[in-house]
Amino acid sequence: xxxxxxxxxxxxxxxxxxxxxxxxxxxxxxxxxxxxxxxxxxxxxxxxxxxxxxxxxxxxxxxxxxxxxxxxxxxxxxxxxxxxxxxxxxxxxxxxxxxxxxxxxxxxxxxxxxxxxxxxxxxxxxxxxxxxxxxxxxxxxxxxxxxxxxxxxxxxxxxxxxxxxxxxxxxxxxxxxxxxxxxxxxxxxxxxxxxxxxxxxxxxxxxxxxxxxxxxxxxxxxxxxxxxxxxxxxxxxxxxxxxxxxxxxxxxxxxxxxxxxxxxxxxxxxxxxxxxxxxxxxxxxxxxxxxxxxxxxxxxxxxxx
Amino acid sequence: xxxxxxxxxxxxxxxxxxxxxxxxxxxxxxxxxxxxxxxxxxxxxxxxxxxxxxxxxxxxxxxxxxxxxxxxxxxxxxxxxxxxxxxxxxxxxxxxxxxxxxxxxxxxxxxxxxxxxxxxxxxxxxxxxxxxxxxxxxxxxxxxxxxxxxxxxxxxxxxxxxxxxxxxxxxxxxxxxxxxxxxxxxxxxxxxxxxxxxxxxxxxxxxxxxxxxxxxxxxxxxxxxxxxxxxxxxxxxxxxxxxxxxxxxxxxxxxxxxxxxxxxxxxxxxxxxxxxxxxxxxxxxxxxxxxxxxxxxxxxxxxxxxxxxxxxxxxxxxxxxxxxxxxxxxxxxxxxxxxxxxxxxxxxxxxxxxxx
Amino acid sequence: xxxxxxxxxxxxxxxxxxxxxxxxxxxxxxxxxxxxxxxxxxxxxxxxxxxxxxxxxxxxxxxxxxxxxxxxxxxxxxxxxxxxxxxxxxxxxxxxxxxxxxxxxxxxxxxxxxxxxxxxxxxxxxxxxxxxxxxxxxxxxxxxxxxxxxxxxxxxxxxxxxxxxxxxxxxxxxxxxxxxxxxxxxxxxxxxxxxxxxxxxxxxxxxxxxxxxxxxxxxxxxxxxxxxxxxxxxxxxxxxxxxxxxx
Numbered sequence: 001x002x003x004x005x006x007x008x009x010x011x012x013x014x015x016x017x018x019x020x021x022x023x024x025x026x027x028x029x030x031x032x033x034x035x036x037x038x039x040x041x042x043x044x045x046x047x048x049x050x051x052x053x054x055x056x057x058x059x060x061x062x063x064x065x066x067x068x069x070x071x072x073x074x075x076x077x078x079x080x081x082x083x084x085x086x087x088x089x090x091x092x093x094x095x096x097x098x099x100x101x102x103x104x105x106x107x108x109x110x111x112x113x114x115x116x117x118x119x120x121x122x123x124x125x126x127x128x129x130x131x132x133x134x135x136x137x138x139x140x141x142x143x144x145x146x147x148x149x150x151x152x153x154x155x156x157x158x159x160x161x162x163x164x165x166x167x168x169x170x171x172x173x174x175x176x177x178x179x180x181x182x183x184x185x186x187x188x189x190x191x192x193x194x195x196x197x198x199x200x201x202x203x204x205x206x207x208x209x210x211x212x213x214x215x216x217x218x219x220x221x222x223x224x225x226x227x228x229x230x231x232x233x234x235x236x237x238x239x240x241x242x243x244x245x246x247x248x249x250x251x252x253x254x255x256x257x258x259x260x261x262x263x264x265x266x267x268x269x270x271x272x273x274x275x276x277x278x279x280x281x282x283x284x285x286x287x288x289x290x291x292x293x294x295x296x297x298x299x300x301x302x303x304x305x
Numbered sequence: 306x307x308x309x310x311x312x313x314x315x316x317x318x319x320x321x322x323x324x325x326x327x328x329x330x331x332x333x334x335x336x337x338x339x340x341x342x343x344x345x346x347x348x349x350x351x352x353x354x355x356x357x358x359x360x361x362x363x364x365x366x367x368x369x370x371x372x373x374x375x376x377x378x379x380x381x382x383x384x385x386x387x388x389x390x391x392x393x394x395x396x397x398x399x400x401x402x403x404x405x406x407x408x409x410x411x412x413x414x415x416x417x418x419x420x421x422x423x424x425x426x427x428x429x430x431x432x433x434x435x436x437x438x439x440x441x442x443x444x445x446x447x448x449x450x451x452x453x454x455x456x457x458x459x460x461x462x463x464x465x466x467x468x469x470x471x472x473x474x475x476x477x478x479x480x481x482x483x484x485x486x487x488x489x490x491x492x493x494x495x496x497x498x499x500x501x502x503x504x505x506x507x508x509x510x511x512x513x514x515x516x517x518x519x520x521x522x523x524x525x526x527x528x529x530x531x532x533x534x535x536x537x538x539x540x541x542x543x544x545x546x547x548x549x550x551x552x553x554x555x556x557x558x559x560x561x562x563x564x565x566x567x568x569x570x571x572x573x574x575x576x577x578x579x580x581x582x583x584x585x586x587x588x589x590x591x592x593x594x595x596x597x598x599x600x601x602x603x604x605x606x607x608x609x610x611x612x613x614x615x616x617x618x619x620x621x622x623x624x625x626x627x628x629x630x631x632x633x634x635x636x637x638x639x640x641x642x643x644x645x646x647x648x649x650x651x652x653x654x655x656x657x658x659x660x661x
Numbered sequence: 662x663x664x665x666x667x668x669x670x671x672x673x674x675x676x677x678x679x680x681x682x683x684x685x686x687x688x689x690x691x692x693x694x695x696x697x698x699x700x701x702x703x704x705x706x707x708x709x710x711x712x713x714x715x716x717x718x719x720x721x722x723x724x725x726x727x728x729x730x731x732x733x734x735x736x737x738x739x740x741x742x743x744x745x746x747x748x749x750x751x752x753x754x755x756x757x758x759x760x761x762x763x764x765x766x767x768x769x770x771x772x773x774x775x776x777x778x779x780x781x782x783x784x785x786x787x788x789x790x791x792x793x794x795x796x797x798x799x800x801x802x803x804x805x806x807x808x809x810x811x812x813x814x815x816x817x818x819x820x821x822x823x824x825x826x827x828x829x830x831x832x833x834x835x836x837x838x839x840x841x842x843x844x845x846x847x848x849x850x851x852x853x854x855x856x857x858x859x860x861x862x863x864x865x866x867x868x869x870x871x872x873x874x875x876x877x878x879x880x881x882x883x884x885x886x887x888x889x890x891x892x893x894x895x896x897x898x899x900x901x902x903x904x905x906x907x908x
Contacts, residue, residue: 041829042800042801042827042828042829042830042832043800043826043827043828044799044800044827045829139701139702140701140702141701166826166827167701167823167826167855168701168855169699169700169701169703169855169896169900170855170857170893170896170897170900171700171896171897171900171901172700172701174897195826195827195828196856197830198858210829239862240841256831256834257834257837257862258858259857259858259861259862259891259892260861260880260881260891260892297830300829300830301830301831301834304829304830304831
């Protein structure tokens, strides 16, 4: 089996006036060819450092990595011509129009928009009405689409997307992920990072990453299945008081807010009725308690403990 | 409070006035000391020897050569070795005592009119002083008449001095600042990251940044030249081709300096500050068109040698004002060329194919 | 009758031909957490800037903490707290210095600052780190500290612009705990977020589309109104109809 990306004990440390940061601590993983792989973790987890190392713009302090079979240190030229990269910051020329940006990137990679039109068609038709507009004047969602178009223009074998949906509203985010799914069907390997846990389930496999270490790496389904406790959702009209009272309950292992519900893990099983009784004594009304399946976010919280 | 935490800005804030006071107060004066002069004495009598001695003893002058003929003096002027010359005609003492008057010729390099005027004044006053002492012992009033010749710039136009200076300054400003800022902006925007992760060679990124500014600077140069010729009536005495060739060289020097700055800074502000402080100030101070370099203390004199503008200024003056050819400026050009090559190699080496 | 802390009437801001905020009218009550949602460019930031007294409305009225945004912007600034995702604290000052600085800005006496800063540092568990530069703290801690400082002077309202973007899920919850605590002390919280689960934590939520407020109710009320299972669905139904997206 050929891996699209292979990472072995990659290590990166930053030293500055304010101290030493271990951005990546001996990270190892592999991404299969044609896979949609997600790096899920909050800001400062090390996602951007890892992406920069893999796209050869940053050197690791230790370890080895290959992209499309090429070593990131010695064969950086080869990698640069076969990957697409969309950094976290918006990286297009604000004072060029949409069309000029596309042509510029096409020329940069020695190709034309027409040559790989099939690949970007889906996305391009959405931004085509604005092609005479300057990139700086585009909306957030449109900028995202244009950046993706530019990253795809040379039909890369591996696509690196660093937090493409950060700060983007839920609707645009949903559209963006649908585009990624379609790209995947065209056989492109995609590595995407995101701080939004709810996007994890849209990936084939994910790595949960925090403080420069991988907490868990598997398919979202398997990560969810490996959640070690039975999980309950509970709610009442006075949700904050409910949270405080449940924290005071002796058989609570952990309880935290989760959307409109609280998520609850008991120390020992079969205390549901006892808890409801306890809460009734505290004057809680209309309490709803039900068992639920864990989400990736629950798993992340569990792994952070 | 956080103003004090920012050591670099503080250093700049306090360091700058100190450096400037020291520079302007002590090092940079318009007074001229030890100016190189050539003496051509056809008479070699007591009076001429006495005057020559007076000149040598004065702190304003330093005798560079004792010439034997006029050609030699002209040659030395061309080589920029002297700023002024004094010529005593033959039979000076005889004429003085028998005809009661004698002429002495003073020649000054007026491509820098201020210095030239000052030098001429110094020389005449030395002669007058010497003569005043003598006159009390003499019976009849005797006269020494100085004949002044302002070389290169008989009308003492100040444009002759500042136009080459402005060229040196503007080219430096445009090239260094614009290149460094435009490259650093790509870094800030994140576009550099994308450019790097493409098969595009880093050297081409630099070239594509540098070429437009090279063109812009040439246009700038043409505008300045046209203005100075038609508005200020300043002639271009030397070869225009040579002038442009040397300017190209200077522009490339400035471009590589800008590149060097951009490789070592991360924000547009720092790049701007660095080009202003690090480039503009030395160019103004040490190019020689505001403050004569000859008068600076030795450390500053030595320092002025690494300022590319100094050499460029000498070259432009030589070509434009003095109408000299490559044979007179090959040394300066060579120095500039070596500087350019060094800077170019250094900046290309420092330009990273990676981010950090 | 609940006390009204923010009240707007036909509040409008126009930039040239572009109507960023179009006649919005709503009220926020004392002690509630009010979620201010909308797609990128729906006009949230513009509206928030007007309410903070940072920009003058083109037309319409609004009062914040009892002061008029048109005529008393300086009074408003004294009575509100503000925190955004991007900037809030000085990275090159220590935690203690930041507290002293912002306390000073809001006119607290030295004694008050000393008391509050001790209390705050203990509550956040930052005793050991109090002389560290803020720049060296993890993002989550910065945001918690930054919020504590924004409410240091007991403002009537605190405005939060995407305070939890990129923060890890555990710290995000601790942050919301702090918001609840603040409301118990009578502070009103006005918050924008892109996390739809956080919208559920708000007492009431408004959703802006193309400069107008298209929906305003409790999360439960909105879900009933749009016949949806989650706030995510509600948002999707509303924002999908948006014509424009951002500046």
